[in-house]
Amino acid sequence: MHTKSGFSFAQFHAKYGTIAIFAVIFILSAVLVPNFANPDNLKNVLRQMVVVTLLAFGVTFVIILGHIDVSLGSVLALCGCVAAAAMKSTNSVAIAVAAGLGVGLVTGAVNGFIVTKFAIPAFIMTLAMTTVARGSVLLFTGGRPITNLGNFEEIGNGNLFGLVPISIVILALFLALSWLLLNTTKYGRHVYAVGGNISAAIASGIDANGVVKKSFLYNGLLCGLAGVVLMSRMDSGQPAAGIGYEFDAITAVVVGGTSLAGGRGTIIGTLIGSAIIAIINNDLNLLNVHSYWQQIAKGLIILVAVILDVSTRRSRT
Numbered sequence: 001m002h003t004k005s006g007f008s009f010a011q012f013h014a015k016y017g018t019i020a021i022f023a024v025i026f027i028l029s030a031v032l033v034p035n036f037a038n039p040d041n042l043k044n045v046l047r048q049m050v051v052v053t054l055l056a057f058g059v060t061f062v063i064i065l066g067h068i069d070v071s072l073g074s075v076l077a078l079c080g081c082v083a084a085a086a087m088k089s090t091n092s093v094a095i096a097v098a099a100g101l102g103v104g105l106v107t108g109a110v111n112g113f114i115v116t117k118f119a120i121p122a123f124i125m126t127l128a129m130t131t132v133a134r135g136s137v138l139l140f141t142g143g144r145p146i147t148n149l150g151n152f153e154e155i156g157n158g159n160l161f162g163l164v165p166i167s168i169v170i171l172a173l174f175l176a177l178s179w180l181l182l183n184t185t186k187y188g189r190h191v192y193a194v195g196g197n198i199s200a201a202i203a204s205g206i207d208a209n210g211v212v213k214k215s216f217l218y219n220g221l222l223c224g225l226a227g228v229v230l231m232s233r234m235d236s237g238q239p240a241a242g243i244g245y246e247f248d249a250i251t252a253v254v255v256g257g258t259s260l261a262g263g264r265g266t267i268i269g270t271l272i273g274s275a276i277i278a279i280i281n282n283d284l285n286l287l288n289v290h291s292y293w294q295q296i297a298k299g300l301i302i303l304v305a306v307i308l309d310v311s312t313r314r315s316r317t
Helices: 009-032 039-064 072-090 093-117 122-141 150-157 166-184 186-196 198-203 208-234 245-255 267-286 291-316
Strands: none
Touching (some): 039 186, 039 208, 039 245, 072 150, 093 122, 093 208, 150 208, 186 208, 198 208, 245 267, 245 291, 267 291
16 A cells, blocks of 8 residues: 555656666776776677577567567578578568568467467467477478578678678667557557457457457568577588577566556667667676576576566556
């Protein structure tokens, strides 16, 4: 209980929690972690967060709807390797990008169709897609990397006008697009409505299944784009790439304030959440923390984020 004039942790956390956590972590990192504040390191953090953030933008829509997608990493690998193969065959960056995005759209369409048509929980459907996509990429590549990709690496490693990394420009464009979709369109309003109360949304005339399909489709598109950027940065098509990326993306979304129960979340929050995860990963690497401990740290982060989300929602009721 709190008075109108009193302090409400729930309201503070909902409005400023993510920004406050980011500020504290950034300041502590700059003060306590050697070389963190070095401009080259900060630029490296930005580059490294692009792929996970693209995945996080897409899955934000899905999670606001109250669904989940655990196939992100496997779909990313499939899309990226198809793009790499297209690049090697045609030597055309445009065709390679189109191929990667096309596969992402197909996987997103399949996920959305089956989830809505057969009322299968998204977790189960995307878990199945995880195995299908990973098996498909291993079959497609024979388990071997795809190399000799010409100027394909420019997408992930190149700079626009020699100044701004192309991958950062791509991230900025899809940050703007995702924000506009969620905040200025009828579709975005419907995403919140369906995620908040699907029965009320249907009663008000919203095509809930259509909203879910569109969200999985957009999620698939960004999986494809993330795969293209990652393989470009690695300058090869790696069939084993993307393992665990879905966990980082979902963690970024939840840390950014999106509720796993649906109905609440923002793209800006996801961006900040992704930055928090990227900084923590960078800190642990600079401090030479073993990868096993890094996994434990990430698990604890998402646990704390979910506990805060549940506590905040309970305080509001």
